[in-house]
Amino acid sequence: MKKKQITSPRISWTFDEYTNSEIRRAAETGIYDIRGGGSKRKLPHFDDLLFLGASMSRYPLEGYREKCNTKVSLGTRYAKNPLNLDIPITIAGMSFGALSGPAKEALGRGASKAGTSTTTGDGGMTKEERSQSKMLVYQLLPSRYGMNPDDLRKADAIEVVIGQGAKPGGGGMLLGQKISDRVAEMRTLPKGIDQRSACRHPDWTGPDDLAIKIMELREITEWKVPIFVKIAGARPYYDTALAVKAGADVVVLDGMQGGTAATQEVFIENVGQPTLACIRPAVDALQDLNMHREVQLIISGGIRNGADVAKAMALGADAVSIGSAAMIALGDNDPKWEKEYNKLGTTAGAYDDWHEGKDPAGISTQDPKLMKRFDPIKGGKRLSNYLKVMTLESQTIARACGKNDLHNLEPEDLCALTVEAAAMARVPLAGTDWIPGNKSS
Amino acid sequence: MNFDLQKNSLRETNSFLQNIDYNRNKREFLIKNPKGLHAICAGLKNNISVTIKGHTGYYCGGMNQKAKITIEGNAGTGLAENMMSGLIHVKGNVSQSAGATAHGGTIIVEGDASSRCGISMKGVDIIIKGSVGHMSAFMAQSGSLLICGDADEALGDSIYEANIYVAGKVVSLGADCIEKKLTTFHIKKINELLKKANIKSLDYKNFRRYGSARKLYNFKIDNASSY
Numbered sequence: 001m002k003k004k005q006i007t008s009p010r011i012s013w014t015f016d017e018y019t020n021s022e023i024r025r026a027a028e029t030g031i032y033d034i035r036g037g038g039s040k041r042k043l044p045h046f047d048d049l050l051f052l053g054a055s056m057s058r059y060p061l062e063g064y065r066e067k068c069n070t071k072v073s074l075g076t077r078y079a080k081n082p083l084n085l086d087i088p089i090t091i092a093g094m095s096f097g098a099l100s101g102p103a104k105e106a107l108g109r110g111a112s113k114a115g116t117s118t119t120t121g122d123g124g125m126t127k128e129e130r131s132q133s134k135m136l137v138y139q140l141l142p143s144r145y146g147m148n149p150d151d152l153r154k155a156d157a158i159e160v161v162i163g164q165g166a167k168p169g170g171g172g173m174l175l176g177q178k179i180s181d182r183v184a185e186m187r188t189l190p191k192g193i194d195q196r197s198a199c200r201h202p203d204w205t206g207p208d209d210l211a212i213k214i215m216e217l218r219e220i221t222e223w224k225v226p227i228f229v230k231i232a233g234a235r236p237y238y239d240t241a242l243a244v245k246a247g248a249d250v251v252v253l254d255g256m257q258g259g260t261a262a263t264q265e266v267f268i269e270n271v272g273q274p275t276l277a278c279i280r281p282a283v284d285a286l287q288d289l290n291m292h293r294e295v296q297l298i299i300s301g302g303i304r305n306g307a308d309v310a311k312a313m314a315l316g317a318d319a320v321s322i323g324s325a326a327m328i329a330l331g332d333n334d335p336k337w338e339k340e341y342n343k344l345g346t347t348a349g350a351y352d353d354w355h356e357g358k359d360p361a362g363i364s365t366q367d368p369k370l371m372k373r374f375d376p377i378k379g380g381k382r383l384s385n386y387l388k389v390m391t392l393e394s395q396t397i398a399r400a401c402g403k404n405d406l407h408n409l410e411p412e413d414l415c416a417l418t419v420e421a422a423a424m425a426r427v428p429l430a431g432t433d434w435i436p437g438n439k440s441s
Numbered sequence: 442m443n444f445d446l447q448k449n450s451l452r453e454t455n456s457f458l459q460n461i462d463y464n465r466n467k468r469e470f471l472i473k474n475p476k477g478l479h480a481i482c483a484g485l486k487n488n489i490s491v492t493i494k495g496h497t498g499y500y501c502g503g504m505n506q507k508a509k510i511t512i513e514g515n516a517g518t519g520l521a522e523n524m525m526s527g528l529i530h531v532k533g534n535v536s537q538s539a540g541a542t543a544h545g546g547t548i549i550v551e552g553d554a555s556s557r558c559g560i561s562m563k564g565v566d567i568i569i570k571g572s573v574g575h576m577s578a579f580m581a582q583s584g585s586l587l588i589c590g591d592a593d594e595a596l597g598d599s600i601y602e603a604n605i606y607v608a609g610k611v612v613s614l615g616a617d618c619i620e621k622k623l624t625t626f627h628i629k630k631i632n633e634l635l636k637k638a639n640i641k642s643l644d645y646k647n648f649r650r651y652g653s654a655r656k657l658y659n660f661k662i663d664n665a666s667s668y
Binding site: 144147173193198204216222 | 479542601
């Protein structure tokens with residue numbers, strides 16, 4: 001009898017396992033998926049770049065011995081009191097509400113120990129964070145939840161938030177289960193309702209208005225503190241140029257790997273540009289306006305280690321900002337909670353339903369029982385350790401490239417592993433002198 | 442003490458008013474020639490009285506605390522934005538987003554207010570003797586907006602717990618905004634607001650009350666067509 005020829009079962013590339021599960025979930029529930037974090041898809045990123053290091057044509061600096069400066073001043077354009085950081089790694093805005101009070105305290109403790117700043121978020125300034133953060137950036141968001149002039153004057157810098165990399169053009173939603181009495185009071189809304197954060201500011205539209213808004217903020221704070229403008233990775237050249245024109249001291253540019261507390265999965269994965277693609281156009285805008293280094297550029301979205309810091313700075317950033325990585329350092333998605341992640345239908349490393357308030361690690365929750373699991377002193381220590389490691393790593397790379405200051409790193413120190421990364425970062429494909437898209441190549 | 446914004450700089454004027462020396466025992470100030478400048482009297486924080494003789498630009502009285510500011514003219518965008526307390530009285534008309542996100546205090550406008558009056562208001566009392574533009578009280582969280590004239594389209598869209606009282610016509614209500622019963626609490630509130638603004642030609646019977654239906658407070662897919 002002739003044996004039947006059987007081919008291996010073939011899963012569609014287009015209809016892969018995740019896609020099919022999402023179709024089934026949508027069919028079952030009738031609502032789109034909401035989650036936290038940034039883009040999870042594989043994107044061109046800093047891993048696609050390599051440093052060349054020194055050799056015959058460049059000489060290195062001695063590791064552990066020769067100095068390599070990591071300090072940076074943010075807000076030197078107009079502010080009387082720029083933010084002077086020991087390291088070029090800041091903590092991104094994360095709201096009280098999305099995070100617990102102790103988690104905000106831990107961010108303050110860790111950042112202060114490492115000599116850097118934290119940032120408030122939608123929901124106002126908590127006493128925990130202000131008391132622990134030596135340098136605190138106060139966000140002015142469209143919702144203005146918790147915004148008040150007393151806190152504004154306590155801030156070391158103000159960040160006008162126009163967009164987030166996870167959701168350019170989108171607002172936010174803090175679901176009712178996380179609205180405790182304290183969160184509700186700070187946001188002037190009833191307990192337990194879903195709190196919508198608007199996508200546009202209520203009292204200005206466009207860059208001409210923003211210039212006036214910034215002037216008002218300076219008047220209220222007597223021109224003392226820097227004004228940051230945070231933009232999403234949408235149109236980085238024009239958005240950066242317009243932020244500078246509006247009077248920003250610092251531009252914070254957040255690529256699509258940058259996290260959010262909660263928004264639609266379809267938004268996170270399909271709107272915005274990868275961080276890597278945003279840096280060079282933003283630096284172009286600053287250079288075209290003769291403002292590079294006078295207006296500082298902070299890059300965020302997927303910064304994980306000292307190599308990422310060094311690569312972002314080699315492409316022209318003055319500093320970087322971390323959010324998701326800081327949460328992981330505190331203990332978010334730690335495998336020690338695996339059994340509980342499994343109960344929530346997920347696994348350590350993939351948990352992103354922060355909006356549900358059931359975080360086993362006790363970080364992105366307002367549940368008193370879960371919050372007790374998190375020790376802000378230990379969390380702060382973990383964060384400061386992590387920040388120190390990132391700084392040492394970036395110094396190691398800079399010295400190997402012969403640089404005595406992280407800000408002396410330059411695109412010439414890099415090559416790319418893929419054509420896409422070479423085109424986005426505008427550095428040569430490894431082993432060639434080809435920069436795709438470069439008009440002269 | 443007088444300031445003349447043709448001679449004194451805005452920074453100099455605001456700085457003086459923001460940092461009042463109480464030993465001088467001077468509480469009343471006059472600003473001449475405002476010339477539509479922006480951020481006049483922004484960030485005041487003391488119990489003083491300032492009269493501005495003329496029109497102001499954006500964000501006049503922004504984030505005000507305690508101060509009484511009288512504008513003898515029209516006011517630009519974002520009047521009294523995020524005000525915490527005090528009183529801002531405009532003798533003319535005001536542009537869009539008056540009282541945006543304001544937490545407390547009182548705003549009185551003798552004329553009309555443009556669009557988005559009281560947007561995201563968080564506790565302020567706003568009294569408009571004329572009419573308001575479209576999308577007024579959008580996402581209004583708390584406080585009261587009293588409109589003696591008419592209201593344009595989408596009044597109170599996505600409103601939370603703020604109260605709107607209108608004496609004239611309402612072109613249309615926004616999502617989740619409905620007419621509600623005028624209870625004793627609201628009658629008292631209207632009377633209080635009328636008294637504050639010295640309005641004698643109207644009483645609570647002239648007003649209808651609008652507020653949240655609270656159907657959109659928690660996101661439900663069945664309500665998607667409302668958004």
